[in-house]
Amino acid sequence: MPSAQPSINTDYGHHVSSTDESTPLLGRQRGQEGTSSGASFGFSVFNLMNAIMGSGILGLAFAMASTGIVGFSILLLLVALLAAYSIHLLLRLCIQTAVTAYEDLGLVAFGSSGKVLVACTILIQNMGAMSSYLFIIKTELPAAIAGFLSGGDHSGAWYLDGRLVLIITSVCIVFPLALLPKIGFLGYTSSLSFFFMVYFAIVVVIKKWSVPCPLPLNQTMMYMEVSNSSECKAKLFEFSKESAFALPTMAFSFLCHTSVLPIYCELKSPSKSRMQNVANVGISLSFIVYFISALFGYLSFYDQVDSELLQGYSKFLPNDVLIMTVRLSILLAVMLTVPLIHFPARKAVMMMLFSNYPFSYLRHIMVTLVLNVIIVLLAIYVPDIRNVFGVVGSTTSTCLLFAFPGMFYLKLSYEDFFSCQKLGACGLLVLGICIGACSLTLITMDWAYNK
Template sequence: MEAFWGSINAEQGWLVSSQPSEEVAAAEELSPLLSNELQRQVSPGVSFGFSVFNLMNAIMGSGILGLAYVMANTGILGFSLLLLMVALLGSYSVHLLLSMCIQTAVTSYEDLGLFAFGLPGKVVVAGTIIIQNIGAMSSYLLIIKTELPAAISEFLTGDYSGSWYLDGQTLLIIICVGIVFPLALLPKIGFLGYTSSLSFFFMVFFALVIIIKKWAIPCPLTLNHTEEFFQISNATDDCKPKLFHFSKESAYAIPTMAFSFLCHTSILPIYCELQSPSKKRMQNVTNTAIALSFLIYFISALFGYLTFYDKVESELLQGYSKYLPHDVIVMTVKLCILFAVLLTVPLIHFPARKALMMMFFSNFPFSWIRHSLITLVLNIIILLLAIYVPDIRNVFGVVGASTSTCLIFVFPGLFYLKLSREDFLSWKKLGAFVLLISGILLGNFSLALIVFDWINK
């Protein structure tokens, strides 16, 4: 076993291999997922394409609705630089995670914390994952609760107020019982590949509609009310895009972007079920998913901003409902994006449930009863949070500035510095150090600005 791992880690510089380079490459292709060897003999694994769709579904969710607002408060160039920085750092941190998996032969984020800092490290990582994923899932359900009744009402003519299908809480309960809970019960994350591919095409459709509708809304903006048009502003500067712009709302930029690119809790579960798993193959899955997500994010944010400029809403769809009421394409894309957000919730259930299992039941064999009860408890928690939390921007800000920055930047950098046997001045260790410091500074700075904004309000 030591010779096997010596050959794998030689490529990373951790150990000195005594085996030929051909054996190193062969060992690398085998991957460290030895504990899943029997499982792979039964199942051929998830294809590259479905793995990309699953990872993109984990990346893309409600964050796409808030990025145009971020661009309005950072400017086009400021937004582009920040988004590119977060995407590159996210991809690099995945590279470090996969490298540590090769070194330690573990297949979970929680066990990396255990290897690095013992039981406290495992508990901290698992707790962070649980908080992050519960916050993410509740934010997605909160969007569905607020937007789905409005989307349905736009298809109706006449007064249907008071109907059960226009009550957000009732719809949310039905959706959680009928869709989220059954999908979250599935034993493997790869089974969600079909729903993830559907979610991806909904996101692409959303981006295309935003591009098309940019020319359907004039600037200066006008509101159509009782067959009269009211111009919102006469200022020609309102129709000029800003390259750089900073305000107190810019404090939400990095947290929202971090929240929008967080997929690290799903990386290792997807890696475990990947067909012919290897570090290189999983890194290609990650790079493809992050690149496609970056492209869709940037296009949506750019054309959303160029449509509304400084009047862009913190949730982009609200602007289209205001300026293009009862537009069939807008109503359709709203339902599609809500369905895409909904399909992300079961995917995020997997790492949250796994973290709970590893904290309290790591030494117990798999049990459908335990599996179902934990899934049910998580479903109830996120449902209650979605019903009673008033403002989604606070969820994006606090969760993004704290747990998201820890999982994307701080933990991968810290664990690599602790576990790697490379010289500290090596490029990868210096990169891990930069990742760690960047995460600490960005997270604390953003959180401080958000709290300061709350105090002022």
């Protein structure tokens, strides 16, 4: 689904030999096949958008409530532009170094330690994405089950216990699928998640006029001392302790950089300018879907918006048929995507710890089991999905989105330090470090204050 969905490409050793930006990257390899091979421009845009859009879309309305409509718009546009620029730097490095994998850029720049650093970052990012998806199962699957139950008192039933339902789902569905040596068919089914995200945005727009305003007092008073949001007044700018979660959530939502180079390699008649256009179009369309869903989600609940948007609809529109279809579609996408993300996560662990050992089914099973247990525990004991977006977004997402592209470009590029590109890379590196450090500090302070 992925913000924030990490790349499932496992061809870490693929290299190319072209060094001219005007020369198609894979021209030598495709010379005998003609220009008909490779993915079309439109299909490449779709692949990139599928890598971009994920669970982060559920947290953007809360980010807008924390920053205001204008503040959110400026920050989201800034993150989108910086994401496009960091892709520009990655593509230039790909041309200069003939490397087509994010981990190999770390290897070329800083040796084996650089490759391990990137692999660790991607592993933590993948685990954060998987735990956010499992959190959605924990919160939304019981609500979906309750929506199909008619009559009677089902309170206290085991099938409405989110933690128990999550464990059963992980044991019976996620873990068996993740154990399979090849699950290529899930790569196609997970692509449906992109359409589910678009469908979600459309339903959020439609249901804006179905949510009562002001919200029912008996509902709002359950989790709020004073119901100021019942005035249904949107804020243009807002700054509070929750604002610290906004930028990390946006960074989490736009992360697609581990997928960029593999998509570049599969592009028909690949060139830097053509792939940059793919990135620009993909990020722009994702920005539109993100902004629409965040805006209308915020205008539906105002200050009462939940950190996971669907929870608000569960409170105020519990039996709405359209909301139930959205909930089921997202749950289906989540259940099929989590096993898929296990693959690059498990491969990163194998590369770091067992790269010199032959393949072993026992090791394969044990690593998969350990990863599954960790993400299930995270999903169970993390009380709020915004904590996942905040911590992962302020650490690994800012590294992969801002810091690493700038750092690798400064290390590998032969340009003069005062050239526009190197100055831009330096600015991207400094900005990534500042955003990550400040956001993580504010989030930690917020936790301490709440505790």
